[in-house]
Amino acid sequence: MGDVGELELIQRSLEGDLEAWGEIVVRYKRMVFGTALAVLRNWADAEDAAQEAFIRAYEKLHYYDLSRKFSTWLITVTINVAKNMLRKRKAEPEPKTFHSEDPATLVAREELRKAVKEAVWSLPEGYRLPLVLYYWEGLSVEEIAKAMRLKPATVKTRLFRGRALVKSKLLEMGVTADAV
Amino acid sequence: MRKALFVAALALFMGLSASAQVSLVVPQSQVAPEEVLRWLRQSALPAQEKAIWLRILPQAFEKDLVEPGIAQSFFQRLVGTPPSFISEITAIMEELILKGIPTDHLMNKVSQGVIMGRNWSMITNEIRLRAAVLVATEEALKPYKPAAEAKAAVSVRVGSFTIQAETPTWEDLVVEVAEAISDFIVGGGDLNDWIGIEAFVRSRLMQLRGRGLSPGLVDRALEVLNPELVGVIVSQAFQIERR
Amino acid sequence: MQFENWRDEELIRQAIAEEISAAEARLEGLEKRVIQAIATRDLARSAWKRWIRSVLSPRASALRFAYVLGALLLFVGIGILIGRFSFAPKPLPALAQEGTVFALAAPGAHKVEIVGDFSAWKPIPLVDPDGDGVWTLILKLPPGRYEYAFLVDDRWVGQDPNADEYVRTMGDYTSVRYIGGGSS
Known part of the structure; x- marks a missing residue:
């Protein structure tokens, strides 16, 4: 089924062909998981959300407008599912904080990578999600805006501020500005 | 509201009209073991596999390991498939029959796989x-x-x-x-x-x-x-x- | 989106990719879990719902007029039918007692058949004499468990909305019906 077009897979799924939907899952699971993780920040929850998102999308497939980009629509569904899970989980767990004993060691490449990772994943969701969609999913600003139901200008601002926040967090952790 | 009415009308209509258009069928095929063996003898099955089946089938029928109707349908589908597929499927069935294990349902599975249009290795793997x-x-x-x-x-x-x-x-x-x-x-x-x-x-x-x-x-x-x-x-x- | 420093972007990209890729193993077999969950989620009901909803979906707006017209005709048709049967149409279950009803809505199909272990997977045709798209057949089957599927214009339709369960075999679904009362 590897060479079957996306549109055909979607149409076959609409007719109830689960095999076709399975192929859609194979193609988009990394994207959906990444999106869910951006919201939930927890592997197990993101896995549950990804599964639920694919089920929800299948059930709502007849609402999908074939003229729209499928991946953007699927991301919107995923964000909704993940945010619902977040709401059920009530309070978002405290971001993991990064404690460095010795700022000097942070200059080492490995430590720097760790620090950036920590900084990115402890960003507030509103900044984290656009960053993941932009850098991981490779979505354009316009596509992120559609998926998150925001204005493109807002997305641009969030991307910019998200990046600035990463930088300031790194500074907080003791990583020197030069290293970034 | 209009949708609900439409759905209700559709369901009612289907229910009413269904009673007028069904036909009753009893899917029962009465095939005698001799008939299957006779058919097999004249079939285009490769000689080697044909010989195996002609040797093991009579006792399989006798011990009720194989139902003639299912066997006939199975052979009809088997003829025309690649020789390697025929030989692999025959080997699997032969082993079961010689062990005295019923093979009806597996013959049926082969027929099912063929009608599903699956590739030969997929059918063989699942049967195995x-x-x-x-x-x-x-x-x-x-x-x-x-x-x-x-x-x-x-x-x-x-x-x-x-x-x-x-x-x-x-x-x-x-x-x-x-x-x-x-x-x-x-x-x-x-x-x-x-x-x-x-x-x-x-x-x-x-x-x-x-x-x-x-x-x-x-x-x-x-x-x-x-x-x-x-x-x-x-x-x-x-x-x-x-x- | 202009960033002043390419290295910054690369670091952020890496940070995100690492975290997501580290969880890759969790995604193995996700498609199977999704399919299983969908298949077991009362598909019998939702398939019908999906079909009906797809008929009524906003996407079909060009056809909406035709559907409204069709609905009107249906009402007229039912009126005539009810008149003819004088409020006592023969209910489906009465027929079902003589056998098991297999029915499939396949509007526009040229040929609908049923294949199953009860016929050694030899096709038995369903009929739609009045051309309303609902194809039916009654089979007389002894008590037991039966695996079957429909062939709609030779295309495998393994999920009968009226099935008791589905099994996956050779990469596709097959419907299952249990016939007879059973005793527990």
């Missing part, structure tokens, strides 16, 4: 898997076979292509247990999830209680069934599979 699970199940359950039943009721078989499921046999039960295990695995279940497999087999047997299998047989099976026994079957089956 199901055969391996069947052999392992037969062996694992052997110690629990009720002695009295033994050969008394071998006239009834699984698949119910022919009628009368009043006195299902131990062999039918073995086939149903094996098929449930295979369905679980083929359907994407975890091979090592013995607890899950056991629960799946149990629910299948409960469904069959009093319809495909007699309550007594099912109860006996439920008594002896446990995850460890499933483990024994699966481990053995997949040794065979990997052979």
